[in-house]
Each structure stands twice: as structure tokens, then as C-alpha cells.
Amino acid sequence: MISHFLIWPILLPLLSAIVMMFFWSKPREQRVISVVGHFFTLISAIFVATRTMKGDIYTLFAGNWEAPYGIVFVGDALSGALVALASFSALAVSIFSAGSIGNGRASFGFFPILQFLLMGLNGSFLAGDLFNLYVWFEVIIISSFVLITLGSEKAQLEGAMKYVTMNLLASIIFLTGIAMLYGLLGSLNLADLSRRIAESPDIGLINTAAVLLLVGFGIKSALFPMYFWLPASYHTPPAAVSAIFGGLLTKVGVYAMFRVFSLLFIDDPFIRKTIIILAILSMIAGALGAMVQENIRKIFSYLIISHIGFMFAGLGLFTELAIIGAIFYLFHDIIAKTNAFLISGIIYKIRGSFRLENIGGLYNQFPYVSILFALALFSLVGTPPLSGFWPKLYLLQGAFADLNAWMMFGILLASLLTLLAVVKIWIAAFWKKPQVRKEIQERAVWHTLDQQHKIILLTPIIMLTLASLLLAFYSSEVGSLAALIAQQLSDPRIYIEAVIPTP
Amino acid sequence: MEILLAVTIGLLYAAGIFLILRRSMVRLIIGLILLGNGANLLIFLLGRISKGKPPIIPEDSKVFTDLYADPIPQALILTAIVISFGLQAYAIILVKRAYRVTKTDDLEEMITTDEL
Numbered sequence: 001m002i003s004h005f006l007i008w009p010i011l012l013p014l015l016s017a018i019v020m021m022f023f024w025s026k027p028r029e030q031r032v033i034s035v036v037g038h039f040f041t042l043i044s045a046i047f048v049a050t051r052t053m054k055g056d057i058y059t060l061f062a063g064n065w066e067a068p069y070g071i072v073f074v075g076d077a078l079s080g081a082l083v084a085l086a087s088f089s090a091l092a093v094s095i096f097s098a099g100s101i102g103n104g105r106a107s108f109g110f111f112p113i114l115q116f117l118l119m120g121l122n123g124s125f126l127a128g129d130l131f132n133l134y135v136w137f138e139v140i141i142i143s144s145f146v147l148i149t150l151g152s153e154k155a156q157l158e159g160a161m162k163y164v165t166m167n168l169l170a171s172i173i174f175l176t177g178i179a180m181l182y183g184l185l186g187s188l189n190l191a192d193l194s195r196r197i198a199e200s201p202d203i204g205l206i207n208t209a210a211v212l213l214l215v216g217f218g219i220k221s222a223l224f225p226m227y228f229w230l231p232a233s234y235h236t237p238p239a240a241v242s243a244i245f246g247g248l249l250t251k252v253g254v255y256a257m258f259r260v261f262s263l264l265f266i267d268d269p270f271i272r273k274t275i276i277i278l279a280i281l282s283m284i285a286g287a288l289g290a291m292v293q294e295n296i297r298k299i300f301s302y303l304i305i306s307h308i309g310f311m312f313a314g315l316g317l318f319t320e321l322a323i324i325g326a327i328f329y330l331f332h333d334i335i336a337k338t339n340a341f342l343i344s345g346i347i348y349k350i351r352g353s354f355r356l357e358n359i360g361g362l363y364n365q366f367p368y369v370s371i372l373f374a375l376a377l378f379s380l381v382g383t384p385p386l387s388g389f390w391p392k393l394y395l396l397q398g399a400f401a402d403l404n405a406w407m408m409f410g411i412l413l414a415s416l417l418t419l420l421a422v423v424k425i426w427i428a429a430f431w432k433k434p435q436v437r438k439e440i441q442e443r444a445v446w447h448t449l450d451q452q453h454k455i456i457l458l459t460p461i462i463m464l465t466l467a468s469l470l471l472a473f474y475s476s477e478v479g480s481l482a483a484l485i486a487q488q489l490s491d492p493r494i495y496i497e498a499v500i501p502t503p
Numbered sequence: 504m505e506i507l508l509a510v511t512i513g514l515l516y517a518a519g520i521f522l523i524l525r526r527s528m529v530r531l532i533i534g535l536i537l538l539g540n541g542a543n544l545l546i547f548l549l550g551r552i553s554k555g556k557p558p559i560i561p562e563d564s565k566v567f568t569d570l571y572a573d574p575i576p577q578a579l580i581l582t583a584i585v586i587s588f589g590l591q592a593y594a595i596i597l598v599k600r601a602y603r604v605t606k607t608d609d610l611e612e613m614i615t616t617d618e619l
Binding site: 131141152159161164168178179186188232236293 | 573
């Protein structure tokens with residue numbers, strides 16, 4: 001089925017970025033165009049998602065060059081859902097940054113770059129070709145490089161050095177893996193590769209390429225032990241940038257892992273075991289890291305690492321229940337992490353600091369806003385009935401069915417430690433009395449903002465919290481969507497048949 | 504030719520990894536550039552090298568009659584080169600800015616973002 005609607009979530013951000021170029025030195029207009037552009041992208045993404053949710057797989061051959069010869073975009077249930085969620089998070093971040101990014105950053109192209117980032121994200125979710133995936137990854141990283149350094153503060157530049165180095169290295173390792181696969185099999189189309197790998201006798205070399213991809217995507221998704229760049233860099237840019245990074249960038253790595261390790265390298269016990277071990281270590285290491293940190297954004301950064309472990313655990317087990325859990329967790333995590341970082345942005349506006357000792361007493365001053373934050377924070381932990389609970393339940397059931405005691409231990413321990421980390425934030429930021437220091441007070445700008453500005457900053461958090469609640473209250477529907485995705489992922493023939501139909 | 508290329512690729516990867524393990528920012532960037540070039544050459548080599556066999560169908564036939572050079576790796580390398588060119592240009596400017604702000608070339612001293 002050739003379907004042109006697949007291209008819209010990629011083209012619309014590009015179009016809005018181009019329109020914004022004409023308003024280069026006019027930050028006010030750029031803010032409006034940015035939000036409008038993201039809004040239309042979201043509509044087109046929801047259109048894609050509602051189509052793919054029914055279980056059909058749509059393809060778009062660029063220039064009508066049929067697979068495996070041309071570039072192909074493929075929209076299956078997983079891609080569709082992720083495109084919609086990414087566009088939703090990006091819209092929220094876009095509204096938040098319209099209210100929080102200063103004219104200085106805006107006049108150096110913050111808003112167009114944000115659009116390019118979304119273009120790269122949507123492109124990589126829809127790519128049906130390994131090299132094309134690489135190119136979309138590069139679109140993402142070059143945009144993120146600009147976003148992380150824009151402003152050129154000392155911490156930003158130091159964080160960016162680590163971020164840039166590790167991401168360039170990951171790209172090179174990914175490219176090496178691509179070179180090996182092309183040399184062995186002579187194709188880069190995912191569906192075609194999947195067919196050829198199944199028939200290929202060179203298991204050893206193909207596994208080498210698989211491990212190269214595992215390392216490349218592992219660095220990008222901050223899997224243990226390749227995560228050190230993440231907590232060193234994600235807390236340095238403005239909160240809006242942290243939010244889109246934390247919510248979406250690592251998830252692209254997870255998506256790529258799910259795509260590649262379900263479609264190409266199936267059923268290799270060594271790789272399976274490696275992923276499971278790394279996932280368990282990732283869960284525990286991330287959660288322990290979150291325990292000791294004093295900066296809210298660093299706590300959230302470590303929680304990203306811990307929660308990436310949950311998704312990889314599902315991929316490692318690769319039973320239906322486990323994949324449902326991992327996919328559900330992926331959906332929940334995109335919303336929850338974006339929300340958490342946006343909340344840290346509001347806290348910074350109120351108190352002028354991200355450090356726990358300098359904030360406090362928020363509950364006394366802003367009880368309603370605090371309740372909103374509490375909902376978001378506790379859905380991050382997975383308190384029932386909030387959205388983090390259901391995927392963990394599926395994952396635990398999956399681990400139990402597989403009799404994998406270590407994984408159950410890891411999931412439960414990491415959940416407990418996440419709870420402790422969030423409770424620590426709650427006690428320090430909302431209940432304790434704040435230490436007032438003059439130089440920090442000057443950065444607290446919340447009380448100087450007018451009502452309209454405050455509403456603009458709070459709207460995205462309300463949006464994301466509502467989305468999180470919807471995920472929780474419609475958990476059986478989300479679960480059945482995840483089950484459809486699990487079914488499509490565990491049978492590569494469905495994907496191959498959709499891209500290269502047998503005559 | 505293949506052996507020479509294979510040895511060159513090995514050297515580029517080895518030198519690149521050696522350089523990114525150094526503490527100096529400039530060497531780090533040079534290391535990344537070498538690694539990128541190694542990866543590009545690897546694609547070229549793994550696409551199989553055939554000399555003087557352009558992928559053009561002769562006028563009197565409709566399909567390829569002889570062995571021909573695979574054009575895809577070259578398209579891939581071209582894309583990869585352009586991308587890595589952009590990224591490297593960015594990385595060099597970043598090093599310059601970072602040096603100006605932190606006043607040091609030593610990565611061991613850039614640890615403020617790792618503190619609690």
C-alpha cells in the first residue's frame with residue numbers, strides 16, 4: 001500500500017523551519033510559527049497513528065523505486081505510535097520554550113533547530129532502510145548539538161564536549177556495523193536484510209555486526225556501561241532542551257534496538273543474554289546514581305538510565321508479555337520524562353536553582369501546582385494506578401513467566417530506588433524550608449511574570465500530565481495496542497511481506 | 504589493493520582509538536576524524552573493489568553482461584563524508600569555544616558537570 005501521508009510528519013517540521021528562516025531576527029513571530037508548526041505536525045502524526053493502529057503496515061517508496069532498490073518509509077504500529085508521541089511531546093516542549101527561551105537564544109535559531117530535531121525523530125521512526133536510519137540519526141544529533149550548546153555557558157560547553165564525543169563515536173560504530181552488513185549481504189533495506197540474514201551462513205560475522213549495532217545504539221540510549229555522557233550533559237542546557245532530550249533522544253536508540261533486534265538479529269542466545277544482563281545492571285546503576293545526586297535534573301538524568309533498563313529488559317526477554325511491557329513503558333516514559341524535566345524548569349523559575357538545598361517550601365506557596373507536580377512525579381515511579389505501574393506489571397509478569405529471578409529482582413529494586421529518589425525530591429523541594437541565598441533569589445523570576453506567561457509555562461505540564469493519566473486509565477487499550485506491536489515485532493514476516501510483497 | 508586498504512583501515516581505527524583516549528581536546532577531535540575516515544574506507548572496501556568496470560549497461564544490450572562496480576557504496580560514502588564534514592566542522596568550533604571559556608585543553612579538568 002503506497003501511502004503519501006507517511007511523509008507529512010517529516011515534511012511539516014521542515015516546512016515550518018523554512019518559514020521561520022524568513023523571520024530570523026523576529027523571535028516573537030518564530031514562537032508563534034513554532035507552536036503552530038508543531039501543532040500541525042501532531043495532527044499529521046495522529047493521522048498516521050490512527051491508520052497504523054489498526055494493524056496495517058503502510059509503505060512509501062521515494063521516487064517510486066520499489067524496495068529493496070529505493071529508499072522506503074515504513075509505518076507499522078510501533079512507528080505510528082512513536083511518531084504521534086514524539087510530536088505530542090515536541091508540541092508541549094515547543095509551548096514551554098515559547099514561554100521560557102529568551103530572545104538571545106531565539107535569535108540564534110533555537111526554534112528552527114527544534115523543528116529539525118523533530119524532523120529527525122519522526123524520520124528515524126519511519127525509516128525502512130538502515131543507512132537512511134543512520135542519516136536521520138545524524139539529523140537528530142547535529143540539531144541536538146546546536147541545542148545543547150546554544151548560549152555557550154561554561155557548563156553547557158563542558159557537557160557538550162562529552163555529549164558530542166560520545167555521539168560521534170556512536171555514529172561511527174553504527175556506520176561500521178552498516179558497512180559490515182552491506183559487505184556481507186549486499187543490501188541495507190531492513191526487510192531485504194531480514195530475508196538475507198535468515199539465509200546467510202556467516203553467523204559469526206553477522207553477530208559481530210549485531211554487537212557493533214548494540215554498542216552504537218547502546219551509547220545513544222545510555223545503556224549500562226555506556227551512559228556516563230548523559231548525566232554529565234543533560235542538566236546543562238535550558239530546561240526545555242533537557243525535556244526534549246530526556247523524553248525523546250534516548251528513546252530513538254531504544255526504538256532502533258527494537259527494530260533491528262526484532263527484525264534482523266533474531267534468536268541469538270548470546271546477544272539475548274547480553275541485553276538482559278546490561279538491562280538489569282542499567283536499571284540498578286541508574287537508580288543508585290539517582291539516589292546520591294543533589295541536582296533535580298541530574299536525578300532525572302539518572303532515572304532515564306534506570307528506566308532505559310526496563311525497556312531493554314523487555315527486548316532481552318522477547319516474550320509477548322515482556323515486549324508489551326517494554327513498549328508500554330516506552331510510551332509512558334516519553335511522556336513522563338518530558339514532563340519531569342519541564343517541571344524542573346518551572347521549579348527553576350520559582351526558586352532560581354536546580355539544587356535540592358536551595359529549593360523547598362513549594363507546597364506551602366503553590367499547593368495546586370504542587371499537586372500537579374506530584375501526579376507527574378509519582379507516575380514516573382509507577383504508583384498504581386498512574387501510568388508507570390501498568391508496564392511494570394506486564395514486565396514483571398513477563399520476567400516471572402520466564403522464571404528470570406534476577407530480572408524480577410532488578411525491576412523491583414530499581415522501582416523501589418526510583419521511589420526513594422522521587423520521595424527525596426518531594427521532601428526537599430516541596431516540604432522542607434528553603435535556604436534563601438541572595439544570588440540565587442535574583443534568578444528566581446516566577447513572581448515577576450504576568451498571568452498569561454505563567455499559563456503558557458504551565459499548559460504543557462497540564463497537557464503531559466493529562467496524557468499520562470489517559471495512558472493509565474486506558475491501560476487496557478494501550479495494552480492491546482502494545483500487544484499488536486508485540487505481535488508485529490515478533491513475526492518479521494509481516495514486515496517483510498508489507499515492504500517486499502512476494503509475487 | 505584490498506590488503507593495502509585493509510591495513511590502512513586498521514591503522515586508521517587504531518590511531519583514532521588511541522587518540523580519543525588522550526586527554527587533549529585537539530587530539531580527541533583528530534581521533535574522531537580518523538575513525539570517521541576509517542569507517543568510510545571500510546564501506547568502500549566492503550562494497551568490493553573492481554577496477555575499470557563502470558556500472559553502465561552497453562548500448563546493444565538490456566542487462567549487465569559483465570561484472571560491474573557496485574555504485575551504492577560510493578553513494579553511501581559520499582553521504583557519510585558530507586555528514587562527517589559538517590559534524591567535524593562543528594566539533595572543531597566547539598573545541599575552540601570550550602577552550603576559550605575553560606582556558607584548558609585538558610579533558611581531565613573539565614569535570615564541573617560531573618560533580619554532585
